Amino acid sequence: MRGRSAAAALLAVVLGLLPVAGAAEPARVAVRVGDHPGHGRIVFDWPAPPAFTQERQGDRLLLRFPPGSAVDLAGARRPPRNIAGVAQEEGAIGITLRPGARPRVFRLGSRIVVDALDPAPAAATAPPAAERSAPLAGGPGRGRRAARRAAVPVVAAPPAPVAAPLPMVAMAELLPPGAIMPGPAAPDPVPASASPPILAAPAAVPALPPTAAALPVRLLAQPGRDRGILLPYPAGTGAVLLRRGETMLLAVDDVTPLNLAALRHDPVFGGLEAEAVPGGMLLRLPLAPPAALRARREPRGWVLEAHRPAELRDTTTGSRPMVLAAEGDPASRLAIHAAQPTRVLTVTDPESGMPLLLGLVAAAGQAMPVPRRLPELDLPETLLGVAVLARADRVVLRAGADRFILGAVGARLALDGAAAQPAAAPAMTRAFDVPTLPPAQLLERVRSLQASTAAMPPLTRAPQRRAAAEALLALGLPQEAQAMVALGMAESPSAAADPAMRALAGAAALLAGRLAEADPLRDAALPESDELTFWRAALAAALGNPGAAAPGLAATLPLLLDYPAALRARLLPPVALALAEAGVVAPLQRLLAAAPPGLDLSLARAVLAEVLGRPEEALAGYDRIAAGRDRQARARALRRAVELRLAIGQLEPAAAARALETALYAWRGDEEELAARLRLAELRRLAGDPRGAMALLRETEPLFPEGAAALRAGISGAFVAALEGESPLAAVAMFDAYPELLPPGEASEQAVLLLAGRLMALELTDRAAVLLRQATERATGAQRASLGMRLASLRLGEGDAAGALAALEQSAVAEVPAPLRRSRTILQAQAEARSGRFSDARDLLRPLGAEAQEPLAELLVEAQDWPGAAAALGAHLRDSIPPLPAPLDEPQQRLLLRQAAILALAGDEAGAAAVRAEYAPRLPDGPISEAFGALTADPMRGLTDLPRLQQELQVFRSLPRRLEAFRAGTSLTR
Structure with missing residues (x-):
C-alpha cells in the first residue's frame, strides 16, 4: 500500500511548485504604435493568427479577440496620430478615433493592424445656392458677368479601379469627336448666348395624404431574408438610392402617391416619409449608420431591404457595371454609362441645402460606391443610380439612352487626378x-x-x-x-x-x-x-x-x-x-x-519642387529665401527646410530641434509661431528631451492663451514622457512637484502605475505605496477605485491584509464598472482570508457565482480545506474548459494538474478517476501529462504495483526540475 504520509509530502511539493491557476496568464500580446505619412498605426503582435471581430460605433472601433486574451496596452499609452485613445473594455479593445479619421483593419501574418487614415481633404464648399435672376443689388450695371460661352472640352485621366461593395467600374472611354448621345431624354445643346442654367432646389411639397388612388406599400414576410417593403411601381420605373447623413433617400420617377399606413408601427420602416417632387416621389427614411438599405427589382415592384453592411457584397451578383468616362476631344463632359437610365430629378440635399441631381435607373445592381470630388461638384456614394451635388450653378446632368451626361456650362470637367480647365474670366x-x-x-x-x-x-x-x-x-x-x-x-x-x-x-x-x-x-x-x-x-x-x-x-x-x-x-x-x-x-x-x-513667387516654386520630389532644388530655394528680407517668407522657408532635411535623413530629431529653435524667432505673434513651438516641442520629445519640451510648452502657454487646449495636451504628454525617461527618484520628484500636469482620465492612471512599477522594481515598495495613496486621494470616480485596488494589492502582497482592506474602504465609490467591482471584491475576500475570516471571504465571493470559483478554491487551499477546494476548482474547470475533444492549451493543463494535486491531497480517488477519464485523452505528452497521470493513477493494491510505484517515484524526483520552466514570470499565493 502507498504510504499516505510520504504521498502527501510529495504532493505538497508538487502543489508548491505549480503556479497559481489564477496567476497563470496566457502569453501577453504586445501592442506597438507608429506615425506614418497619411495615417497612424496600431499593431497587435500575436504569436499566432487570432480570430477576431470588429465593430464601428461612431468615432469608436471595438476589436473583440478570443476570450481570455491578454493584450498589453502599455505600448499604446501614447496613441499615434488620428487616435485619441486605446483602452481595455469588457471583452474588447476600444479605439477612439479623432474626428474625421477613417479606420482600416487588416491582418498581416499573425499581426492585426489598425490604421487610422487622415481625414479626406474637404474642398472649400460654398453655402447653398440660391436662385439668381440678374445683377446684384447696387444699381444698374452692377451685376455678375454671366457665363456666355459653351462648354470647352478637356482630356480627363481615368480613375483607378476601386473595389467596392456594389459594382462600378471607373475607366476612360473616349468617344469620337462630335459624337451625339442618343436618347429621347437628351435636351438640346445650350446655345452660346444662353445664360447658365439655374439649379435652384424646388420648393418642398407637403406629403400627400393616402387616397383611393395611392399605391399601398406592404411589409414583406421573407423567410431567411431581412425585413423589407414592397413599392408596387410598374416595370420601367426608375429609382435612385443613397445615404445623406442619418437619412436614406429613395427617389422614383412615378408621381403616383403612396399609402404608408401598413408601415406605421414597424420598428424599421415606421419613419418612412413620402414627398412629391417635380417628376416623381422622394422617400426619406431615418436610418442611422452603419445600417443601410438595398434595392432590388421584382416583377411586383421595387423591394427595399434593411441589411447589415457585411451583407452588401452579396447583392452584386449578376449586376451590370456602370462606367464613368470622359467625352469629347479633348474631354469636355463626363458620361456615366448605365443600364436603363430613365430621367433626372432635382431635389434639395438635406445635408448641405445645395441642389442634388439624381439620375434614376430602372435596373437594379447599379451604383457608384466610390465618391468623387471635382471643383464644380461632388459625386457622392450611392447604393443605386447616380447622384450629383452641384456646388456651382452651371452643373448639368441629363439622361440618355444608355448613359447619363454630366457637364458644366462654361467649364470643363475632369476625372479624379486630372486637372480641370476652368472657364475664361469673362464667362x-x-x-x-x-x-x-x-x-x-x-x-x-x-x-x-x-x-x-x-x-x-x-x-x-x-x-x-x-x-x-x-x-x-x-x-x-x-x-x-x-x-x-x-x-x-x-x-x-x-x-x-x-x-x-x-x-x-x-x-x-x-x-x-x-x-x-x-x-x-x-x-x-x-x-x-x-x-x-x-x-x-x-x-x-x-x-x-x-x-x-x-x-x-x-x-x-x-x-x-x-x-x-x-x-x-x-x-x-x-x-x-x-x-x-x-x-x-x-x-x-x-x-x-x-x-x-x-x-516674387520663389517660396511657391520651392514648395512645388519639394512636392515633385526634387529635394535638392527645394532646399536651394529655401536657403535663398532664408537669406532674403521678407520676414514671413524667411520664417516659412527656414521651417520647411528643417522639415525637409529631417524627412530625407540629413538631420536627426535632436539636430532638427536645434535648427528649428534658431528659426523660432524669425516670425512672432500669430498661429505660425504657435505651430512652430508645438513642432519644436515634439522634436525635443523625439530626441529624448521631454523636460525641454515641457519647459518650452509651459513658456508658450501664457503667450498663446487661445491655444491652451493643444498646449495642455502637449505639456501632459511631455510630462508623462519625462516620468518614463527620468530615473525613478527624479521621476518621483517631478511627480510631487507638478501633479497638476498629469493628463486627465486613464492616461493619468497609467502614468501613476508606471511610476509605481518602477519604484517597486527597485524594491522601494513603501515609496510606491505612498505614491499610489496620494494619487488615489486626488482621483475621483472609477479612477479612484482602480488606483485604490492597486494600492490594496500592493499592501496584500507585502502581507498587510489590514492595510489592503483599509485601502479598499478608502477608495470605495458609488459608480464602479462591473469588471472593476468584481476585481475589488475578490481582492477584499483574499484580504479577509489572510486576516483569518474565511467565512466572511466566502460570503463575499458567493454572490459572484461561477466567476468566484477559482479565487474561492485558492482561499480553501490556504485553509487546507482540500475537499472544498477540489469542489470549487472542479466547478471552475467545467466553466473554463469547453467539452470538446480538442487538446488543452498550457494554462488549461496547469489548471487541470492543480486540480489533480488537490484531489490527491483530499484523498478523493473517485474524483481523481473521473478527472482522468474526462481529460487525460486531451493532454499532450510532456511533464504535465506525466505528473497528471501519476497523481490520478489507481492506488497500489499489491506487489504487482511495485514497478509502477518505482516509475511514479522517478517522475516525482524529476518533476521540480522539469516544472521549473513554468515558474518563470509567475507569482505564488501562499
Whole structure:
C-alpha cells in the first residue's frame, strides 16, 4: 500500500511548485504604435493568427479577440496620430478615433493592424445656392458677368479601379469627336448666348395624404431574408438610392402617391416619409449608420431591404457595371454609362441645402460606391443610380439612352487626378464689380466718387460708397476699402443689411490680414458665384487649410489673373503657396507661367519642387529665401527646410530641434509661431528631451492663451514622457512637484502605475505605496477605485491584509464598472482570508457565482480545506474548459494538474478517476501529462504495483526540475 504520509509530502511539493491557476496568464500580446505619412498605426503582435471581430460605433472601433486574451496596452499609452485613445473594455479593445479619421483593419501574418487614415481633404464648399435672376443689388450695371460661352472640352485621366461593395467600374472611354448621345431624354445643346442654367432646389411639397388612388406599400414576410417593403411601381420605373447623413433617400420617377399606413408601427420602416417632387416621389427614411438599405427589382415592384453592411457584397451578383468616362476631344463632359437610365430629378440635399441631381435607373445592381470630388461638384456614394451635388450653378446632368451626361456650362470637367480647365474670366460669375483699369484711372475714379458722394443725401450714398470701396480694392488698398464699406453701412440701414456689402467688407478684411473680420464671406444668404468661391477659398488658405482651398482656387484661376495688377500682386503669392502646399501641381504650373515676371513667387516654386520630389532644388530655394528680407517668407522657408532635411535623413530629431529653435524667432505673434513651438516641442520629445519640451510648452502657454487646449495636451504628454525617461527618484520628484500636469482620465492612471512599477522594481515598495495613496486621494470616480485596488494589492502582497482592506474602504465609490467591482471584491475576500475570516471571504465571493470559483478554491487551499477546494476548482474547470475533444492549451493543463494535486491531497480517488477519464485523452505528452497521470493513477493494491510505484517515484524526483520552466514570470499565493 502507498504510504499516505510520504504521498502527501510529495504532493505538497508538487502543489508548491505549480503556479497559481489564477496567476497563470496566457502569453501577453504586445501592442506597438507608429506615425506614418497619411495615417497612424496600431499593431497587435500575436504569436499566432487570432480570430477576431470588429465593430464601428461612431468615432469608436471595438476589436473583440478570443476570450481570455491578454493584450498589453502599455505600448499604446501614447496613441499615434488620428487616435485619441486605446483602452481595455469588457471583452474588447476600444479605439477612439479623432474626428474625421477613417479606420482600416487588416491582418498581416499573425499581426492585426489598425490604421487610422487622415481625414479626406474637404474642398472649400460654398453655402447653398440660391436662385439668381440678374445683377446684384447696387444699381444698374452692377451685376455678375454671366457665363456666355459653351462648354470647352478637356482630356480627363481615368480613375483607378476601386473595389467596392456594389459594382462600378471607373475607366476612360473616349468617344469620337462630335459624337451625339442618343436618347429621347437628351435636351438640346445650350446655345452660346444662353445664360447658365439655374439649379435652384424646388420648393418642398407637403406629403400627400393616402387616397383611393395611392399605391399601398406592404411589409414583406421573407423567410431567411431581412425585413423589407414592397413599392408596387410598374416595370420601367426608375429609382435612385443613397445615404445623406442619418437619412436614406429613395427617389422614383412615378408621381403616383403612396399609402404608408401598413408601415406605421414597424420598428424599421415606421419613419418612412413620402414627398412629391417635380417628376416623381422622394422617400426619406431615418436610418442611422452603419445600417443601410438595398434595392432590388421584382416583377411586383421595387423591394427595399434593411441589411447589415457585411451583407452588401452579396447583392452584386449578376449586376451590370456602370462606367464613368470622359467625352469629347479633348474631354469636355463626363458620361456615366448605365443600364436603363430613365430621367433626372432635382431635389434639395438635406445635408448641405445645395441642389442634388439624381439620375434614376430602372435596373437594379447599379451604383457608384466610390465618391468623387471635382471643383464644380461632388459625386457622392450611392447604393443605386447616380447622384450629383452641384456646388456651382452651371452643373448639368441629363439622361440618355444608355448613359447619363454630366457637364458644366462654361467649364470643363475632369476625372479624379486630372486637372480641370476652368472657364475664361469673362464667362465666370461675379460677386463684386472690381474695375480693371490702370492705377491712374482708378485713382481718378475714387476722387470722382468721393466728390459726388459729398453732394448726395446720406441715405442714398451706399452705391457710391460701394463703388469707391471696389476701386480701392482694385488699387490694392484693402484697409481703405474696408473703411469705406464701414462708412457706407453706418450711413444707410439698407447697406448694413445688404449681404453683398458685408461680403465686400469681408474680402477687404481678408486682404488686409484681419481674418477674424472676414467671416461675412461665409454668409449663406449670399448668391453663389465664381468670385465668391474664389474669396472663400482664399479665406480657407489664409486660415491654414490649403487642402480645402485648392479646388476652389484651381477652378477660379482666370478670375484671379483678370484682376487689376495691384490686387493681383497681393493675391497671387498666397494663392500660389496654397496650391503648392496642397500638392495641386497642374493649376499651380499654369499660374506660375501666367504670373507677371516681377512678382516674387520663389517660396511657391520651392514648395512645388519639394512636392515633385526634387529635394535638392527645394532646399536651394529655401536657403535663398532664408537669406532674403521678407520676414514671413524667411520664417516659412527656414521651417520647411528643417522639415525637409529631417524627412530625407540629413538631420536627426535632436539636430532638427536645434535648427528649428534658431528659426523660432524669425516670425512672432500669430498661429505660425504657435505651430512652430508645438513642432519644436515634439522634436525635443523625439530626441529624448521631454523636460525641454515641457519647459518650452509651459513658456508658450501664457503667450498663446487661445491655444491652451493643444498646449495642455502637449505639456501632459511631455510630462508623462519625462516620468518614463527620468530615473525613478527624479521621476518621483517631478511627480510631487507638478501633479497638476498629469493628463486627465486613464492616461493619468497609467502614468501613476508606471511610476509605481518602477519604484517597486527597485524594491522601494513603501515609496510606491505612498505614491499610489496620494494619487488615489486626488482621483475621483472609477479612477479612484482602480488606483485604490492597486494600492490594496500592493499592501496584500507585502502581507498587510489590514492595510489592503483599509485601502479598499478608502477608495470605495458609488459608480464602479462591473469588471472593476468584481476585481475589488475578490481582492477584499483574499484580504479577509489572510486576516483569518474565511467565512466572511466566502460570503463575499458567493454572490459572484461561477466567476468566484477559482479565487474561492485558492482561499480553501490556504485553509487546507482540500475537499472544498477540489469542489470549487472542479466547478471552475467545467466553466473554463469547453467539452470538446480538442487538446488543452498550457494554462488549461496547469489548471487541470492543480486540480489533480488537490484531489490527491483530499484523498478523493473517485474524483481523481473521473478527472482522468474526462481529460487525460486531451493532454499532450510532456511533464504535465506525466505528473497528471501519476497523481490520478489507481492506488497500489499489491506487489504487482511495485514497478509502477518505482516509475511514479522517478517522475516525482524529476518533476521540480522539469516544472521549473513554468515558474518563470509567475507569482505564488501562499
